Structure formats: C-alpha cells, structure tokens
Amino acid sequence: MAVHIVEDDPGVSDSLLMFLQGMGLVAYTYPDAESFFEADPPQPDDTIIVDLLLPGISGAGVIRWLQELKEPPRVIAISAQSQSAIEKQIRGISGVEILRKPLSSELISQIV
Amino acid sequence: MVAARFARGSSGPGMGEAEQHASASSSVSAARLESVLDTAVDAILVINEKAQILVYNRACEKLFGYSPQETLGRNIRMIMPADYAGAHDGYMTNYMTTGHRKIIGIGREVRARHRDGTEFPVELSVGETETPEGRQFIGIIRDLRPRKEQERRVNELQADLVHMARVSAMDEMGAALAHELNQPLTAIMLYLQAASRSLARSPNGVPAAPDVFRQVLEKAVHEAERAGGIISRMRQFVEKRDPQRRAVDLNAVVEEAVELTLLGLRTNARMDRSFAAALPPAVVDPIQIQQIVVNLLRNAFEALRDRQDGIVRVSTSRQGDSFVVAVEDNGPGLPPGIVPTLFKAFSSSKRSGMGLGLSISRAIAQNHAGDLTVDPGGNGRGARFELRLPMIAVPEADEGDDVDTMPAATPPSSASGVDA
Numbered sequence A: 001m002a003v004h005i006v007e008d009d010p011g012v013s014d015s016l017l018m019f020l021q022g023m024g025l026v027a028y029t030y031p032d033a034e035s036f037f038e039a040d041p042p043q044p045d046d047t048i049i050v051d052l053l054l055p056g057i058s059g060a061g062v063i064r065w066l067q068e069l070k071e072p073p074r075v076i077a078i079s080a081q082s083q084s085a086i087e088k089q090i091r092g093i094s095g096v097e098i099l100r101k102p103l104s105s106e107l108i109s110q111i112v
Numbered sequence B: 001m002v003a004a005r006f007a008r009g010s011s012g013p014g015m016g017e018a019e020q021h022a023s024a025s026s027s028v029s030a031a032r033l034e035s036v037l038d039t040a041v042d043a044i045l046v047i048n049e050k051a052q053i054l055v056y057n058r059a060c061e062k063l064f065g066y067s068p069q070e071t072l073g074r075n076i077r078m079i080m081p082a083d084y085a086g087a088h089d090g091y092m093t094n095y096m097t098t099g100h101r102k103i104i105g106i107g108r109e110v111r112a113r114h115r116d117g118t119e120f121p122v123e124l125s126v127g128e129t130e131t132p133e134g135r136q137f138i139g140i141i142r143d144l145r146p147r148k149e150q151e152r153r154v155n156e157l158q159a160d161l162v163h164m165a166r167v168s169a170m171d172e173m174g175a176a177l178a179h180e181l182n183q184p185l186t187a188i189m190l191y192l193q194a195a196s197r198s199l200a201r202s203p204n205g206v207p208a209a210p211d212v213f214r215q216v217l218e219k220a221v222h223e224a225e226r227a228g229g230i231i232s233r234m235r236q237f238v239e240k241r242d243p244q245r246r247a248v249d250l251n252a253v254v255e256e257a258v259e260l261t262l263l264g265l266r267t268n269a270r271m272d273r274s275f276a277a278a279l280p281p282a283v284v285d286p287i288q289i290q291q292i293v294v295n296l297l298r299n300a301f302e303a304l305r306d307r308q309d310g311i312v313r314v315s316t317s318r319q320g321d322s323f324v325v326a327v328e329d330n331g332p333g334l335p336p337g338i339v340p341t342l343f344k345a346f347s348s349s350k351r352s353g354m355g356l357g358l359s360i361s362r363a364i365a366q367n368h369a370g371d372l373t374v375d376p377g378g379n380g381r382g383a384r385f386e387l388r389l390p391m392i393a394v395p396e397a398d399e400g401d402d403v404d405t406m407p408a409a410t411p412p413s414s415a416s417g418v419d420a
C-alpha cells in the first residue's frame, strides 16, 4: 500500500512525505489535482490525503472522483479552514475522514 | 502714525519737552486710540528703529506675561526666543541699510517667548510707518497655539481613522491568515516528529544519517521562519505608530502589499506584476501606501470572485514627475450607480463592505500630494485604479524623521527669526 498526498503547500506536502516515510510507508506527493489524475490511479488499499483547498480542481472534486472508482481507496481530507467552511465544501460527500490543520501527528499515525 | 505718543510709562524714548507739550492737545484722540488698542484681541506692538518697544497693548500683557512698565522702552528681543533674539538687531540694521524686506508687509509664522520662558508659535504681521521721530514698525501678533492644537487633534483623528481601516482590513483577512499560519505550523510539527522518530529508531540498528537528520531540522527552521514572516508582516501592517515618511523603494512596497493580500485571500485568480526598473526612491509613508495597494487588490480580487479566468494586474511606472501604481482586473467593472460617490465613505455594493477602503485610500494619496483615480470599465472591461504620487527629492538630513502625514493641516514649519 502507498499514501498519496495531494497538497499545494510545499512545506506541508514535504513534511508529510518525510513523516510518512519515517514511519516506513511508501508515499508520493502531487501539487494539485491535475497532476494526481495524470499519474496511475491509486490501488484499493492505498490512502489518499487531500487538501480541500487546491488551485484549479478542488479537493472535493478529487474526493468525488475517488469515490466513483470501482473500489474506492481510503480518503483523508485535510484543511486549515474553519469547520463551517469545510462542511460547505464537502457537502453531499460521505465517508470522508477530515483532519484540520495544524495536524497533530498522533492523529495521523492513528489513521494511517 | 502717532504710535510714539502712546507709550505708557514715565518717559518715552525720544520724547522731548516740546513734544510732551504738543501731545496734550491730542490727548483725546490718544485716549481713544489707546482704548482701541486695548480692545484688540490680537497683540499689538510698536517699535522704533532701535527696536525699542513704544506701544504694548493689553493683549500683549496676556500673551507675553510682562507688564507695560517692564517692556516699554526696552528692546523687543525680550519676547523672542534666544536663538534669534540675538540676530534681530542685525536684521533690522540690514533692512535699514538695504531696504530688503523679509517680513514687512508679508507676515509669517514665527516663535515668541513668554516671560516664563515658554516658547510658542505666533503669526506675525509687520507694518512700517514714517514718523517725525523716525521709522516705526507695527507688529500684530496672533497666538497660533489654539490653531496648532486643533490641527494636532485633526491629524490625530485622521491617523486613528487610517489605522482603524488597516485593522479592519486585517480583521477581514483574519481567517485566511490563520489558515496561512496553520500551514507552516503543520509542517514544523511533522518535520520534528519525523526527526524525533528517526532518533528513537536508531538504537535498534539503523542509525539515522546525520545529514538527513540535519536537513529535516533545517526544513523545520525554514518553516518556523515562514510562520514568523507571516506574523511580522501582519503586525507591521496593523501596528499603531506615528505616520512616517521616508525614502523607500516603491516596487518593494507594492510587492509587500501583494504578498500580504495573497496571504489573506484564497483565490484562483492570477496575479500579474510588472514593475518598472530603476525607479528613484519614493518619499512616502510605506505602510500607508501599502494600505492603499492592499485595498485596491482586495477590491479587484473580490470583483473576480466566482470567475475562473480572473487576472489582477499590478504595475508601477514613472510618468513625468510622478510615480504611477496601477491596479487593474478583468472583472465586471464598477457598478454604474456607484461611480459618483465611489470615493466617499460608506459607498459600498457589498453586503459586508464598509465602503471605507477607497475613501481612505484617496485621502492618503492626497495627503501625499498625489491622487487616486479610476477608469470604471464595464462592458467587458474591468476597473482600473491609478495611484499617482509625486516624485520628491530625497531629503538629505533628517531622513526618516517624522513628517506629518496630513500636510493639509500642517504647512511646513517656517518658524524662523523675526527678521525685518
């Protein structure tokens, strides 16, 4: 299994990568939804961490796309916005775990 | 004029027996003139060619604290600050010999000195008259302190308002800025966790490579600096401090405003900068100019909300003796109804808009002897705002010293000697 990180902030993306690699996981980063779609589709046992606020296609768009896959992988949405802003963006989407930034590492390791 | 005859006190200078006798016949008009002088609100003084005080009305007593007995016949120097009391006789001699006027018939702002040593600004107008006793000079003096105090209050209120607008802009950007701070904080936490994990793992065999470890820490430091940068950028913008003009790189001020705006705003509109090369330094209050540009940029981005292909263009250029900072977008342009009142306070088409941004921006521009104008666009064209600032020679000395932001109320101080 692998972890795919779709996050436009280079600092957050790189530190997540290091952190996950430090836990012995295989991880990849993508600066936006478009480059994630261009790569090979994720495996069913992969995990996708996606920032809700992305330039271009939004994080919610990525989640919807993933949920339409035959065997949807696990999705964790991350966001630094307020709870109400998050709810507005993922309205109509179910089965998503949400982590608010700043991310606490215990939370991540629990989920991953 | 007959001023010498109204010198109160035992023996007026230059008053011979004959004149004292003659004055008796005009004592009625003398008394009338004296009462006129004493009714005057302004301080009125008459001196002779030797700068001796011949007339000193009641308003003078209040203004300078000396009684007529103490002043009549004495040199006018006594009511001048030391730094130019010494020069005054020289000015008078100079005028007497060359006839070159520096104050007579002109009037100007000078400093005066009270008996208790207090120095204060006054407006002095001087008239000249020929008398049988020689030339005499009449000075009318108005205390400028009440006006100065009022100007100071007005300046203070304006500065408060301008500051309040910055705080309110920052308040609107607050949520987005918190978001922006969460990014480096998240990164720092993850980097440090990764570093500490690699140490914890090292005893059981695989020691972390020291250079990888150091690299992770350096990245964490970099993110901490980024967080610090966001905080100091915000703080600089909202901190209350006295308006200050100094020579700055206008491009850098505009760039700072762009960074701050982008921090406090989530948008998918593109930002396009085009800065003129080799601009001379601009003498401005950099935070206030930044405030104007932030206002214009935020308005532009707000006009582009719900648009996919939005572009905001900011440019700096030099046009003749002016700097021009232009902010242009490809939004809908100004709502037609709003144009006539656009730069007035509380003119807004937004639900949560205060409508203060543009009115305060224009006030700041005009206080810098510049202006803020708009091409409203419409029919497929976006609005274009132009901030124009005069190119001013960089002051050599006291650069960075306080220069009042609201010069409308504060003419450059011309306090200098009471030169004749």
Ligand SMILES: Nc1ncnc2c1ncn2[C@@H]1O[C@H](COP(=O)(O)OP(=O)(O)O)[C@@H](O)[C@H]1O
Residues within 6 Å of the ligand: B295, B299, B300, B303, B329, B331, B332, B333, B334, B335, B338, B342, B347, B348, B349, B350, B352, B353, B354, B355, B356, B357, B358, B359, B382, B383
């Ligand atoms: N770039 C722009 N495009 C379209 N309308 C604008 C633009 N800039 C300003 N406006 C209009 O001018 C109004 C006044 O702007 P401003 O003084 O900054 O107050 P506020 O932003 O609080 O409404 C706005 O409400 C908006 O209608």
Ligand SMILES: [Mg+2]
Residues within 6 Å of the ligand: B295, B298, B299, B357, B358
């Ligand atoms: Mg505005």
